[in-house]
Structure formats: structure tokens, C-alpha cells
Amino acid sequence: MERVKTGIKGLDEILHGGLLPQTANLVEGAPGTGKSTLGMQFIYNGIVKYNEPGLIITFEEFPQQYYRDAMAFGWDFRKLEAEGKLRVIMTSPEVTKVDLETVGGLIETMANEMGARRVLVDSLSHFERLTDDPIELRSIQYSLINALKREGLTSILTKETTALLGEMPSDESVAFVADSYILLRYVEIESMIQKALLVLKLRGSNHDKDIRRFLIGPEGIEIQAKFEGREGIMSGSPHRTMAESFVEAFVKG
């Protein structure tokens, strides 16, 4: 099966090769967990490793912030823009909604001119301000996702959650609409905050179900080993498994 590789160390293995082409992939997490970094890395790797031009559509966050953040990882977005391989578009949800429904709209034109194959929408949460009606919101999200697929784009859509640790509010209708659902979480272990990644869903393919530790290093996101000997990782405050507690108390002691 054809895959769209993220190029992120460890993530493609969890996804059994990568994302599926022309799908909408939701990445959800609290502020600072690395949603935008994951999305930028997906776009950057697409351009430099797989020759797939990309778009970044941002709401509220100024493109210059992306240029700066990307440069911290050595990703020269300005250069890629000058080479016509990337566009960081700042706009608003209301303009995007109308634009994607318009034949010959700005995003369609730009995607066609560049031959874009990937897109990061950062973040989907901003569409919530268009309506208070959950049914209408779901319809808007459907329209956006369908429009991106129509353009032949494989998308990463970020979504913010407010809770820093523990269970998140479960009004996640967009999770049903998206083709894959990746959760990023903070986890407290022995008075240290670590980060965890879990692929909850990958429509049309199997995937690893492990909860993995990950780091944001000098070259971006690096997925590491799963959390061994711990339970309740996604609660934000995991505890040792019974076996691990036994070993800690009687064997190591």
C-alpha cells in the first residue's frame, strides 16, 4: 500500500510505513506538546526527503514565527519558499472556508501552481469560532477536509486541548471525521514532565498501539521506546505496574 512518509524517526514505524495518501490526519495535544513541530517536520521532510512541496495554513500565528521556529531546527523555510517548494499562508478560518469552496480559490491555485502534495492546517481549533452549533462545526470541518482531499493533499490538522495533564474533554467530533488520530500528551513521572504519543486510529491500516515517549530534539521530534513498567500513561500521572513495583520493592531493594 502506498504511504506518505512523515520522515519522523519512529513515527513511520508506528504507522506501519506512514500516513495514507490524500487523507486528513488529526494531531491533538495541549499547548507546547509539539503539534506544530510535528506538522512542520512533516512538511519539511516532504520537501527535502521526498520531493513533495507543501503548504502551511496558519490562523492567528504569524508566518514569521514559523520561519523562526523552523530555523531553530535548521529548517530554512524562507529558502524553501524562495525555491517555490513551500508557502506559509496566514489567513482566517472564515476566508479559508469560503476560499476552499470557490473554484479557482487562492489555496487551490497555490497548491496547483506549486504541485503541493502536503498541507499543515494549524490549527483546526480556530474554526470553532465560526459557529456555536456542533453540527454546523462538523459540517465545516467535513468541507475543509473534503476540499483538501479534492486538491490531492495529505494533511495534518492540529487541534488544541486545554487540559495539560490527564483526561481531555471528549467533544472530539473531528476525530470521527479525520482518517487518523494522533494524541500528544504530557506525562508526569517522578516529578519530571515527559511527552507521550499515541496513534489512536489509522483508517484503512493497522498501526502500533504502544504509547511512546518522545523528545523534541535539535532536529525535531524523535519517537522513543514505549513506557515500560508503567500504567495509566494517558491519565497524565502513571504508576508502576504491579510487576514493576514488586521488582522495585523486593528484587532491586
Add this chain to the structure above:
Amino acid sequence: MNGDDFTAKLMNDMDPKLLDFVKTKVNSFIKWDLIRFFYENPNTTDSAENVARYAGRNVVAVEPELKELVTSNVMEERQIDDLTVYSLASDEGMRKLIDEFILACEDRHFRVKAVYHIIRGMR
């Protein structure tokens, strides 16, 4: 040469195409802010209300300035359904001129001269 003539001569001492750009296209502090904003965020496409919000200004003040920038070919205006959106001109020559203007603004002497021309233009 009287004092005013001397000042004018001193303030006109810049690249002629930048002098023309300042006098005929920038010509207000709001436009200067908008040009800088779009230079830093070159693929921004949005309504006057949102551009005003990003620039920290009132839409009543910003919209006419955006329209003048469209008239002077610095910006482009598009109609998407019933929304009017603005983006930086895609013309290569204009983009190069904007780059040169912003780079020139890093020099304090150039900024002083540009401010002089804008204030004179506003009288």
C-alpha cells in the same frame, strides 16, 4: 540656499526609486506598518478586519489605506464570494522594491528621511 532647501536636499538623498516609493506609495505610517507586516508575513491573505487586528489597528483606519496600496500596486485585492481579501502584490518587481525598502529601513538615517517625507506628505 536657505535652511528649508538644504533640509529638502538632504532628505532627498536616497536611492531615487526608494524616494519615489516613499513619496507615492508608503506616504503614511499605517501603510508603512502594513507593508512591513506583509513583508514579514508575505503569504498572508485576509479581510481588512483581520489585517487590522493583526496590525493592532482599527479597521476604519486600515481599510482605506489597504485600498490605496491596491491602487498603487503594492497590494492585491480579491473577491472571494462576498469577502474582500488583501494580499501582497505577486509582481516580482514590486516585491523586490518592498524588500529594498524594508532593508533600507534598517539604516537609521534612511528611516529619518522616510519619516520626514511621510510627515510632509501628510500636511
